[in-house]
Amino acid sequence: MVRIIALVTERGNVTLADLCSDLSMSAATVRRDLADLEDQGLLARTHGGARAFSSGQEVPVRLRDSQFRRAKQLIARRAATLLPDGPYAIAIGGGTTAAEVAKALMFRNDLTIVTNSLTTATEIASRPNLKVIMTGGVVRSHSFELVGALAENAFNAINVGTAILGMDGVGALGGATTHDETEARTNTAMVRHAQRVVVVADGSKIGRITLAKVADLTDVHDLVTDSTADSDELARIRARGVRVHVVPLDD
Numbered sequence: 201m202v203r204i205i206a207l208v209t210e211r212g213n214v215t216l217a218d219l220c221s222d223l224s225m226s227a228a229t230v231r232r233d234l235a236d237l238e239d240q241g242l243l244a245r246t247h248g249g250a251r252a253f254s255s256g257q258e259v260p261v262r263l264r265d266s267q268f269r270r271a272k273q274l275i276a277r278r279a280a281t282l283l284p285d286g287p288y289a290i291a292i293g294g295g296t297t298a299a300e301v302a303k304a305l306m307f308r309n310d311l312t313i314v315t316n317s318l319t320t321a322t323e324i325a326s327r328p329n330l331k332v333i334m335t336g337g338v339v340r341s342h343s344f345e346l347v348g349a350l351a352e353n354a355f356n357a358i359n360v361g362t363a364i365l366g367m368d369g370v371g372a373l374g375g376a377t378t379h380d381e382t383e384a385r386t387n388t389a390m391v392r393h394a395q396r397v398v399v400v401a402d403g404s405k406i407g408r409i410t411l412a413k414v415a416d417l418t419d420v421h422d423l424v425t426d427s428t429a430d431s432d433e434l435a436r437i438r439a440r441g442v443r444v445h446v447v448p449l450d451d
Contacts, residue, residue, distance in 0.1 A: 201233055208243050208252045215249040268402040271426040274447040276300035279364060279400050279424045282445075286310060288361050291390045292320050294345035294383070295366025297400045299323055306330070314358060316351045316386060318344040333358075340383060347386045355389035363394035365415075369408030370401045370425075372436035375417050377410040384412035396421045403428030406437075417442055 203223055208214050219230045234250050237243050243250045279301050283290065287310040292298050294317035302320045305311060309329050315321055316335040325332050335354035337346030345351075365387055369377040376399050378384050391397050397420050406429035417440040424445045425434070438444050 201237055204230070204233055204237060204250075205242055208250050211252075213246070213249060213251045217248075219249070268404065268426075271402045271428070271447075271449055272297045272300045272400075274449065275400050275402060275424050275426055276304045278445055278447050279398055279422075280304035282398060282422060282424075283308075283311075283362060288312070289314070289359075291315065291355065291358075291360045291363040291394060293317060293363070293365040293387050293390060294319065294343045297402060298364055298366035301364050301400060312360075314355070314360060316346040316354070316390075318346070337386070340380065342380070343383060345383055345386070347380075347382045351386045352389040355386070355393055358393060360390075360394050362396045362398055363390045364398045364400060365390070367399055367401050367405060367414065369410040370399055370405055370423060370437070371407045371409055371433060372417065372440055374409030375413050376415045376420060377408075377413050379410050379412065381412040384414045387414045391415045391419055398422045398424065400424045402426055403430075406430055407433040 204219060207219065207222060216227060216230060220227050223230065234245050238245050243252055275297055289312040291314045292302055298317065299319045302313065302323045306324060306327055307329070312331040312333065313324060314333045316337060318339065321332060321334050324330055335346050335351040337351030338348045340347050365376065367376045368379050378387065391414065397415065399420050401423065403426045406425055417437065420442050422443045422445060423437060427446055427448045429446065434444050434446070
């Protein structure tokens, strides 16, 4: 389904025959998946194919979990090593890569984690060695994040050592961006009250610019990504003063 969404979003319109050919799938399977995706409001079926509702459409978090999983795990493990030992407070935003960072921190002691992400909270809430604080807010169905005034007020009321953010786009020109402006405002509140900001993003996000800016690169201290990221763009990001950590992917 993720591959179907990617093809439809890239091309705008795509035929059933092209989807079957590109995905090496039967027509019956593709039709079933198209019907499911249409029911979720992710595309519109047409006579003999499908079309996107809009360009740059956001993939729901439940489908994103299967994308670039190995890269996200390695990125998360590297990001976890950037945190100091001992008692410490951090904020973790939404997205599957940020949730992987939470998993990598499961066995830390004396760690307080503030999050507006239902996905992240689900991963770590049962750990007695962690203190988990959730913000309030309105649940955003695409990302399972709590957003809006309640979430923003919660982040405005605290201070953390490090904020860890997963982004939909990171680039020298656009900064750190996401698809939704309400989500962006909530994440910006998190950034404002953190001494250090770490962005975690797989290589496909590097150089992308999406709708809503969360932070300028002047507000980002570290970027953790993987070796599939565009090296020229990473050089431009480094030139803006960001420490870039690149994890190699296995062949």
